[in-house]
Amino acid sequence: MQIKVNEQYHSFGEKASLGSVRDRIKADADLLIVNGFPASAENVLSNGDQVVLIKRGETPGIEEFDALMTARHTPGVHATVKGATIGIAGVGGLGSAIAIALARTGIGHLIIADFDLVEPSNLNRQQFFIDQIGLPKVYALRDTLARINPHVRVTSCHLRLTPENIAEVFGHAQILVEAFDIAEQKVMLIENFAARFPDRPMVTGSGMAGYGPANTVMTQQVARNLYLCGDATTAAAPGTGLMAPRVGVAAHHQANAVLRLLLGESPDKEGKL
Amino acid sequence: MEIIFNGKAREIQDGICIQELLNQMQLDCMQVVVEHNNNIIPRQRLAETPLKNSDTLEVIHFVGGG
Structure with a gap:
């Protein structure tokens, strides 16, 4: 299944957990957001979910900034x-x-x-x-x-x-x-x-x-x-x-x-x- | 004749223009936006815009502060 993580699409196996996505993409993230709302690592994801992984206190690069800043937006609004x-x-x-x-x-x-x-x-x-x-x-x-x-x-x-x-x-x-x-x-x-x-x-x-x-x-x-x-x-x-x-x-x-x-x-x- | 004024039927004098109606109602045209049949009318045209039977007029009064 396809999951959008920090504005980039990635493929994961069925029933991937939020924690496994974090471990693969940004292991040091300590704030995990799914479809505009904070979630815990045990959460099981569905195809098409939008995930944002944030490390608190880190200043993001310019490309990543939009995705991180709008992580709490209702999905689709920012686009x-x-x-x-x-x-x-x-x-x-x-x-x-x-x-x-x-x-x-x-x-x-x-x-x-x-x-x-x-x-x-x-x-x-x-x-x-x-x-x-x-x-x-x-x-x-x-x-x-x-x-x-x-x-x-x-x-x-x-x-x-x-x-x-x-x-x-x-x-x-x-x-x-x-x-x-x-x-x-x-x-x-x-x-x-x-x-x-x-x-x-x-x-x-x-x-x-x-x-x-x-x-x-x-x-x-x-x-x-x-x-x-x-x-x-x-x-x-x-x-x-x-x-x-x-x-x-x-x-x-x-x-x-x-x-x-x-x-x-x-x-x-x-x-x- | 009758027009719809701010959503309600209102009897007005035949052949009157918008400016005359505002004057009769003692509305200061510097503080109102006037929409006539779905178009906002600039204040310099209020005196040259006659009202017709069943026209729609919205007069929006503004107050200061911001």
Whole structure:
């Protein structure tokens, strides 16, 4: 029978155990994963199983890295997403967290655009570090993404997005993520991307301020190609701030909506698009 | 005449354009995305897009924060 071990196919006799596969391919492995889930050496394998063998603490070679990093993915997901190009407009509280989630998922290419610099008031919710204060957010985030997954190609655009440059910056993005702070800018981005690319999906965030229940943050289809993540009502305003937990919930709704779109699933409900 | 507004039937004035309807409803067109019969309409075209009987209109209001 054929077993895929660390992204390479190998032949084994019927009823081979996980331990015997480990002993033949990577005897010093101390973390054994079968079809996305940790398993013990006594496990008997079946034809077509996907096995990942990891030695804890070892830095893998570049070829092996993809297989090891995505060992806990649902099988098949990584192969589908690694060819994808996703645009992210704004890399503040929403966009920085979305970019990190998508990089960990193994999306092949991220186009990130933002004019802003990292400042201390960002650090209550945005995925930046003290030693990045003063840097353009798109370059700071690019460096962070490279530390997580060097196989993700990142195109960083340090500029202010306008009606004139949106189609050029995101011309290759098959899905656009709206991750701005200001409502008028969210509308401007969506109108202009839709005018140029009416058949490409957009995933937007609206209503994630404060510390209301996380359960009111939802993903809804609000137009033919527009999915909205948030509670749709709670604005950032005097007396209602923006904080890491609820902004993070909305950001990960957006990242999951992107993943579901790439896998052909409907972002807002069970089942296919 | 009647249109479907955010999923519900709604009686509106005959021959009105989208901009006039938004004005009557006191919606700020800078903070809404308007989808008319499955197409998103840029704000500069709201005043030149008339509504017809049985049209579908989705008006999505956005709030700040991110």
